[in-house]
Amino acid sequence: MALRVTQVGKEVWVQNPSNIRVTQIGAEVWIANNNNSNIRMTQIGLEVWRSTPAAAFGITYQVTNSINLTST
Amino acid sequence: MAWEVGDSFDFHGAMADMSVAGAIWSTVSGGNIWTGTPQTRFGVGVSKDISNNGADVLVTNTFGNDTTIYVNFAFNHQNALTGTTGVEMGFALRDTTNKQVGIYWLNNGNVIVTSGAFNGTILGTWTGAYAAAQWNHYQIKVVINNTTGSVEIRKNGNTSDDFSVTSINTRNGSTNNYANNVSFYGNNGALYLDDFYVFNDQGAQPNTWQGDVRAVQLMPNSDNSVTWTKSTGASNNACVNELQENGDTNYVSTNTVSNVDLYGTAGLSTTPNAIINVVLKSMVRMDDAGPHTYKNRLSSGGTTSDGSNLSLTSTYQWNWTNYLTDPHTSAAWTASGVNAALIGPFDVA
Numbered sequence: 001m002a003l004r005v006t007q008v009g010k011e012v013w014v015q016n017p018s019n020i021r022v023t024q025i026g027a028e029v030w031i032a033n034n035n036n037s038n039i040r041m042t043q044i045g046l047e048v049w050r051s052t053p054a055a056a057f058g059i060t061y062q063v064t065n066s067i068n069l070t071s072t
Numbered sequence: 073m074a075w076e077v078g079d080s081f082d083f084h085g086a087m088a089d090m091s092v093a094g095a096i097w098s099t100v101s102g103g104n105i106w107t108g109t110p111q112t113r114f115g116v117g118v119s120k121d122i123s124n125n126g127a128d129v130l131v132t133n134t135f136g137n138d139t140t141i142y143v144n145f146a147f148n149h150q151n152a153l154t155g156t157t158g159v160e161m162g163f164a165l166r167d168t169t170n171k172q173v174g175i176y177w178l179n180n181g182n183v184i185v186t187s188g189a190f191n192g193t194i195l196g197t198w199t200g201a202y203a204a205a206q207w208n209h210y211q212i213k214v215v216i217n218n219t220t221g222s223v224e225i226r227k228n229g230n231t232s233d234d235f236s237v238t239s240i241n242t243r244n245g246s247t248n249n250y251a252n253n254v255s256f257y258g259n260n261g262a263l264y265l266d267d268f269y270v271f272n273d274q275g276a277q278p279n280t281w282q283g284d285v286r287a288v289q290l291m292p293n294s295d296n297s298v299t300w301t302k303s304t305g306a307s308n309n310a311c312v313n314e315l316q317e318n319g320d321t322n323y324v325s326t327n328t329v330s331n332v333d334l335y336g337t338a339g340l341s342t343t344p345n346a347i348i349n350v351v352l353k354s355m356v357r358m359d360d361a362g363p364h365t366y367k368n369r370l371s372s373g374g375t376t377s378d379g380s381n382l383s384l385t386s387t388y389q390w391n392w393t394n395y396l397t398d399p400h401t402s403a404a405w406t407a408s409g410v411n412a413a414l415i416g417p418f419d420v421a
Contacts, residue, residue, distance in 0.1 A: 018360035019325035020384060022300070022417045024317035025354035025368075026291040027337055028080055029410055030269065031344035033229065033284045070228055071113055072148065072206040 074279040075349060075396055076135040077254075078269030080287030081105060082117035083353050085316035090120070092355075094382070094390030102129030102258045107316075111264050113146045113207045117289065118316065119266040122161055122258035126190075130256040130265075134168065137250040138272040141165060143212045144285060145269075147177070150262035153204045155180045159190040161263045163256045165214055170245025172216055175223060176257065177202065185223045185237055187244040190257050196223065196237030207266075209284045216250050218243050229284030269349075276396060277404070278348055285348055289315055292335035296414050299331040300324040309335040312417075317355045319388060324417065325359065331419045334371055339411035347405035350395040352415055358384040365420040368393045372413040373400035381420055 077096040084090055090100045103121025106112060112119040122129045149160060162176030162183075171188030173195075178184060183201040186192035202208055211226040221242025225235045243249055254270060267286045271278045292309035302308045303323045311322040312335075324333060350370075358364040368379035368391055379393030398409045 017327055018358050018362060018364060019301075019327045020356060020364050020366055020417070020419050021320070021323045021325045021359050021388075022312055022354055022356045022366075023319055023321075023323040023388060024083065024314060025312045025335070025352070025415060025417060026083065026289055027410070027413070027415055028082065028287050028349075028351040028353055029290055029340065029405075030078065030080075030285055030287045030348040030351070031340070032282060032346040032348060033286060033344065068228065070206045070208050071146070072110065072208075 074271045074273070074275045074277060075394060076138070076270040076272060077132050078287070078349070078351070080117060080267050080289075081120050082287060082289050082315065083317060083355075084118055085318055087120075089317060089390075092387075092389050093385075094392060096133050097130060098133050098253070099128065099131035099255075101127070103261070103263070106264065110148060110150055110205065110207075113148070113266040113286065117266070117287070119264045121263060122256050122265050123261040123263045124258040126259040127257070128255045129258040132254045132270070134252050135270070136272065137248070137252050138274075139216050139250050140273040141214050141216070141251060142271050142273070142278070142281070143214065143254060144210065144267070144282065146207055146209045146266040146286070148207045148264040148266075149177065149202065149204050150264060151204060151260065153179050153181055158259065159257070160260055161256070161258050162190060163254050164188050165216065165242075165251035166253050166255050167243070167246045167248045167251055168253070171255070172245045172251050173214060173221065173223065173242035174257075175212060175225070179260075183225070183235065185240070187241070190259075192244070195240045196235075198225065198235035201227075201235065209267075211281055211283070213281070214242060214251075216242050218249070226281065231281070231283070282348055283345065288340065290337040290339070290410070291315060292415065293338050294336035296334040296336050298333045299328070300326045300333045300417065308333055312354075317388075326419050329419055329421055332369055333416040334369065334414040335416050336414060337411075340407050343407045347407070347410060348396075350405055350410055350413070352379065352393040352395065354391045354417060355388050356382070356384060356391055356417065357386055357388040359386070363421070366391065367418045367420050369416050369418045370395060370399065370413055371415075372398055372409060375400040378418060
């Protein structure tokens with residue numbers, strides 16, 4: 001009968017010299033948004049729905065006095 | 073200290089980073105963290121999706137026993153509202169484990185104040201509080217008391233209350249007139265939370281309404297003076313300046329006591345109305361046998377100010393140091409002061 005060895009190896013218990021590792025560093029700055037800066041408007045225009053033929057007798061429009069802005 | 077806890081989420085590279093020692097959370101679950109639009113406010117940094125199937129998904133570490141508490145965050149309910157009275161998300165202020173009072177966002181656009189749990193007794197209703205697919209900022213002031221309790225909410229930087237309810241019992245969970253942690257509840261999907269912080273009305277600023285506040289990252293972009301060893305690349309600062317931490321992908325290291333690096337950082341892109349806090353954040357570990365001790369260093373105008381000593385493990389952990397004022401002037405930060413401040417790691421032992 002042959003001998004079978006399925007694994008052989010060294011288990012070495014060591015205490016290595018050690019470094020400190022820093023992977024990230026930075027400043028997180030909490031700021032009050034500058035509400036004097038800007039309001040952004042990306043588009044403005046009139047959409048006029050008219051009957052055909054092209055005689056337009058008037059434009060009906062609605063004005064919203066104000067809206068509260070979000071950051072979206 | 074008036075400042076209690078805060079997390080912009082911006083520095084996290086994975087949701088697991090929120091559970092790492094040194095962060096502010098005792099429970100982290102629910103949806104993933106996100107970058108990009110519309111998941112983050114202004115399309116920058118990182119947000120936390122607190123979606124879930126009706127559970128408490130985020131709980132902060134315990135902070136001081138506060139009677140008057142300001143809870144601040146930005147929130148986007150990205151999915152369409154379907155008009156039901158179901159609770160989508162919200163939070164409870166807790167006395168350790170007891171829910172004293174809750175504020176919850178419903179699927180019909182209302183916000184309710186409850187006796188604590190999402191399905192608790194309704195103490196007040198703000199109708200038409202919000203719409204879907206919008207980032208809105210909320211300042212919420214809560215006074216914990218069984219007869220004179222109150223909740224006031226200001227939206228998007230308003231300088232007066234958009235909603236308030238007074239003379240209510242806001243200590244339904246216990247007989248204590250205080251709360252000391254925040255527990256977020258999430259239900260359904262795409263509930264994005266950003267720029268969360270909490271303070272009380274005591275001591276130094278912030279101690280009253282702060283307006284619409286966000287956190288921005290200022291990361292290193294130059295080596296001012298370096299003694300640590302870079303793992304790769306041309307400069308030390310480039311190994312630690314990633315917006316979201318990247319572990320051992322690149323790092324700086326040393327085993328020499330008192331070695332310190334100082335880095336210059338990017339500057340603020342605009343001059344803010346006020347600077348509420350500057351938090352120096354680093355992620356650090358030891359790479360073999362300890363013990364090792366570490367601290368953050370900030371240098372402003374030639375004045376150095378160090379964070380607390382941190383005992384290291386072989387797993388990365390956070391080291392967060394609050395600088396509520398400029399250590400050089402002992403006054404509120406200015407934009408130029410923040411921009412000029414140097415930051416870096418210090419090997420204590």
